Amino acid sequence: MNDGINRGDFLINFRHELHRHPELSTKEFETTRRLRTILEEAKVELLPVDLPTGVFARIQGAKPGPTIALRSDIDALPILEKSGVPYVSENPGVMHACGHDFHMAVILGATLSLNERKADLAGTLIVLFQPAEETGVGAKSVLESGVLENVSAIFGFHNDPSLPVGALGTKAGALTAAVDRFAIQIHGAGAHGAKPNEGKDPLLVVAQIIQDFQTIVSRNLAPDAHAVVSITQIHGGNTWNVIPEEAMLEGTVRTFSRADRAFIETRIRAILAGLAIANDVTIDLDWFGNCPSVFNDEKWTALALEVSKEMGYDTRVVKETAIGEDFAYYQEAIPGCFVMIGSGGPYELHDPRFRLDDQALLPAVDYFVRFIEKIGEESQR
Ligand SMILES: [Zn+2]
Ligand SMILES: [Zn+2]
Known part of the structure; x- marks a missing residue:
């Protein structure tokens, strides 16, 4: 997976595989197995966390620096898929209608790239493939597991069908209700x-x-x-x-x-x-x-917007959105930033016709790789 084309094909194929095999909140056993297999093959350090589903990894940079966390959610919804994509759900009545398959592929891609470059990396990255976002219990269970002890900042994203591919939006303060x-x-x-x-x-x-x-x-x-x-x-x-x-x-x-x-x-x-x-x-x-508001830290939001521009995204300061997102629980304990990455619509999240544009995948991987690298670089100054 060294050149860009292979990496892109691999991650897009992996997303399609996840899309074909969606699993409901707290029942993400096959999804957990698929993620573990790839991370183990790539010799990424996995952390023992006492939860039935979810995967937790650590990348220890060669240079000292802060301990930060990057999060993807992994669960799907009880929806009968009507998207018409060739990789339609093979688990009828369950569908990745919120695009968490896309989130996993992006964060997996960033994890694999950062693990290959850990000799140049400063600090420690904890990667969370968190279960049960849709039922609002996953983030709380991860917090209670203790895996985030010593983590000083946390980052994550959601795909946003109301933004075009190539756009990234966020804002300081409240982002969701x-x-x-x-x-x-x-x-x-x-x-x-x-x-x-x-x-x-x-x-x-x-x-x-x-x-x-x-x-x-x-x-x-x-x-x-x-x-x-x-x-x-x-x-x-x-x-x-x-x-x-x-x-x-x-x-x-x-x-x-x-x-x-x-x-x-x-x-x-x-x-x-x-x-x-x-x-x-x-x-x-x-x-x-229910879940609190996703509330972005000012300093980290400024850095997120800066890296977004650097990576060529159409970078926007967006308005609050009324969706709920359990990433908010992390931010009650740990400052951080959550961003919205354009996935091109036309259908909204949780719509049985929802589908994502794969063109959005690799730029999102590269954004997170650069963002995590940059946090390490800034800590060296
Ligand atoms: Zn959702
Ligand atoms: Zn979601």
Whole structure:
């Protein structure tokens, strides 16, 4: 795999092989085996990590320098593929519709190249082929495994079908939304529809909750803040002449800053506590904190944009995107940068017709090789 053409063919073929054999989150056993086999053949050092799936490697540069990490996700989605590509999924109902096959091929390519050049490399690179991104549990399990101890910066990417091939975009600060879900149960007292004074009407409380929640963004956050509070389902009552005993609501909160995220949860809890007293009912809240916002460090983002330009990418500072991405969990503990690499569309991520342009693969490999080398070089100054 020394010349560019062979390397490109090898990586494209490997991506197609992964695409034919997609596996669901935490079930990526064959994918793990395929990655391990290639890394072992190339004599890349593999790290013993106590997780059923995923592959973890280390490249020890000859010169001293920082310990940093590079991450790919490896899982696929429960989608019946309709992309029409010749290397269509042979596991019906499961599809690499988020392009994690592409992510693996890129990070594998960068790992193989960097391992060949480790005599010139400064510092230590930990490579993560992380399971279970789509279910939001993979990054957390990798963090808990301890493999990231001593890692001072972490990097990763997602393919972006809304950007053309040859474009790379990112931004400092929040890049993706933090996604939270809430469920509210109101316990009132049932009564005859004609005698509301004998009950405690939970449906009236539902109406108050909806109104009050809509003041959180509009009357508490600054006009230029980005946040969404949506109530998305309501259930209560089952006939026309009975006030029900209970009602429930469910909804979601999307935020782009840690402060807004914490503030909205606090306001929701305060509003519900107040409404419970005002209406003499009991209100239970279940809060399901999903992944936080991918939040890029300023220094590393500047370097990512600099290397992107150096490598000839159409380099863009992009807007926040509402997708969730569990890379965010790493960035709660370790600074880093996540970038979006154009994959050319026309179909969005998670669409059964989603397909990727292989032309995007080698430039992405070369970008990460240069980026990791450059971090080592800068540490020598
Ligand atoms: Zn996805
Ligand atoms: Zn994804």
